[in-house]
Amino acid sequence: xxxxxxxxxxxxxxxxxxxxxxxxxWLLLLLSFSAVADEPLQVTVQDAFINVHNGAGRGYxxxxxxxxxxxxxxxxxxxxxxxIETSRGITGWIKRSDIFxxxxxxxxxxxxxxxxxxxxxxxxxxLGAAIGDFDGADALHVNLGYRFTKNLSSxxxxxxxxxxxxxxxxVAIAILHQAFPEWRVSPFVGIGAGRLKTMPSATxxxxxxxxxxxxxxxxxxxxxxxxxxxxxxxxxxDYILTSRNTNQEVNEWKVGFSVFF
Amino acid sequence: xxxxxxxxxxxxxxxxxxxxxxxxxxxDKRATSEDGELxxxxxxxxxxxxxxxxxxxxxxxxxxxFYGLFSVExxxxxxxxxxxxAYHISENLFAEAAYGLSTLQKTSYELLSGSVQLLTxxxxxxxxxxxxxxxxxxxxxxxxxxxxxxxxSIYLIAGAGNTHFADKNYSTYNLGGGLRFYATDWLxxxxxxxxxxxxxxxxxxxxxxxxxxxxxxxxxxx
Numbered sequence: 330x331x332x333x334x335x336x337x338x339x340x341x342x343x344x345x346x347x348x349x350x351x352x353x354x355w356l357l358l359l360l361s362f363s364a365v366a367d368e369p370l371q372v373t374v375q376d377a378f379i380n381v382h383n384g385a386g387r388g389y390x391x392x393x394x395x396x397x398x399x400x401x402x403x404x405x406x407x408x409x410x411x412x413i414e415t416s417r418g419i420t421g422w423i424k425r426s427d428i429f430x431x432x433x434x435x436x437x438x439x440x441x442x443x444x445x446x447x448x449x450x451x452x453x454x455x456l457g458a459a460i461g462d463f464d465g466a467d468a469l470h471v472n473l474g475y476r477f478t479k480n481l482s483s484x485x486x487x488x489x490x491x492x493x494x495x496x497x498x499x500v501a502i503a504i505l506h507q508a509f510p511e512w513r514v515s516p517f518v519g520i521g522a523g524r525l526k527t528m529p530s531a532t533x534x535x536x537x538x539x540x541x542x543x544x545x546x547x548x549x550x551x552x553x554x555x556x557x558x559x560x561x562x563x564x565x566x567d568y569i570l571t572s573r574n575t576n577q578e579v580n581e582w583k584v585g586f587s588v589f590f
Numbered sequence: 591x592x593x594x595x596x597x598x599x600x601x602x603x604x605x606x607x608x609x610x611x612x613x614x615x616x617x618d619k620r621a622t623s624e625d626g627e628l629x630x631x632x633x634x635x636x637x638x639x640x641x642x643x644x645x646x647x648x649x650x651x652x653x654x655x656f657y658g659l660f661s662v663e664x665x666x667x668x669x670x671x672x673x674x675x676a677y678h679i680s681e682n683l684f685a686e687a688a689y690g691l692s693t694l695q696k697t698s699y700e701l702l703s704g705s706v707q708l709l710t711x712x713x714x715x716x717x718x719x720x721x722x723x724x725x726x727x728x729x730x731x732x733x734x735x736x737x738x739x740x741x742x743s744i745y746l747i748a749g750a751g752n753t754h755f756a757d758k759n760y761s762t763y764n765l766g767g768g769l770r771f772y773a774t775d776w777l778x779x780x781x782x783x784x785x786x787x788x789x790x791x792x793x794x795x796x797x798x799x800x801x802x803x804x805x806x807x808x809x810x811x812x
């Protein structure tokens with residue numbers, strides 16, 4: 330009870346801060362991704378001690394330790410760091426992985442995902458962005474994917490190519506297959522189909538915009554960096570079904586990153 | 591007169607005491623009745639809450655507004671404003687999308703010749719967007735007093751995007767760096783520089799330009 334009273338001002342200021350922040354976000358974005366729990370999330374330290382840093386990064390000095398049996402409040406998480414508050418009102422940051430050295434009120438280790446790749450195989454959606462080269466033109470790509478199984482996924486691709494003689498946009502859908510999704514460096518193959526809209530530079534070539542169908546074949550690799558974050562390198566062979574007599578073949582490469590969620 | 595005031599005060603005091611004692615007894619009654627009920631109920635075990643990652647508020651997204659000066663080769667130094675949206679992947683890496691707006695000035699040729707106009711007013715509106723990857727290369731802290739410190743971070747950033755002006759799109763690569771100052775966990779000030787490189791053919795031949803931007807921004811994390 331006494332403890333509760335002592336914690337009250339800290340909790341109150343925490344609440345005020347939280348509501349202030351929420352207000353800001355609501356004003357700025359009109360939507361909030363944060364689900365702020367009203368009651369504090371309390372865990373009990375189960376290791377000999379956990380280091381508390383004064384900033385969310387490994388280089389920041391350790392200014393405090395929480396010992397076995399000490400109850401700490403979890404306040405928020407930023408990348409791989411968790412902000413905590415001790416019963417004496419000291420706030421600081423602990424490593425995300427140190428959460429596995431604590432127990433929740435139910436006597437179990439908190440359910441936090443490991444930062445290993447395998448823990449992100451269950452995430453369904455992928456959002457990626459890449460830069461590349463499309464037949465000499467600078468290309469920008471974004472893709473949104475959906476995983477049916479851990480091996481098979483589909484994706485929507487949007488590309489924008491800016492060339493010396495023509496600009497072009499590509500919209501395509503594709504199916505990707507990863508044979509070894511649990512590998513840190515995991516290869517994939519894919520096939521896709523889409524539309525290519527070409528807009529020749531008006532000053533150079535007097536032609537109209539044209540739209541052609543295209544087919545794509547891809548190979549590439551995903552490299553796991555941290556949590557749901559991957560680097561993606563890809564080679565694509567595009568076959569453009571033109572209205573002219575001959576079809577056109579273009580090789581493009583892309584390098585970018587993807588987030589699974 | 592005095593006695594009248596006294597009477598008014600006394601009545602007010604009496605009324606106050608009466609209402610206070612009434613509410614107190616009411617509260618007592620409520621308390622005793624609750625206790626009575628509680629005694630009858632077998633108290634269940636305390637709720638044993640399990641802690642999940644989703645219960646904890648994570649702040650990996652950043653939304654920012656910025657204002658600065660953008661020097662566009664041949665078109666003067668102009669005000670620029672824009673928005674940024676970033677996702678912090680790890681303590682070192684972040685991905686950022688940016689959108690900026692600016693207006694170009696007349697080239698010196700246009701000014702000197704007097705009558706020549708290369709671009710219409712509409713074509714002088716410049717917009718750009720880009721996707722970049724940043725790296726917090728020098729994380730640090732500044733110490734104001736014994737108990738007061740702020741986190742800072744010097745970062746490098748590079749990416750690609752698009753610049754639109756003169757009714758045309760130019761593929762643009764950007765490279766830059768900046769200093770981020772965290773006023774609180776969720777609010778930061780950003781002082782940064784960017785260089786935007788693109789090639790345009792407005793003067794007949796392809797011209798590679800490097801365009802510097804200095805800006806000051808404010809970001810919230812959520």
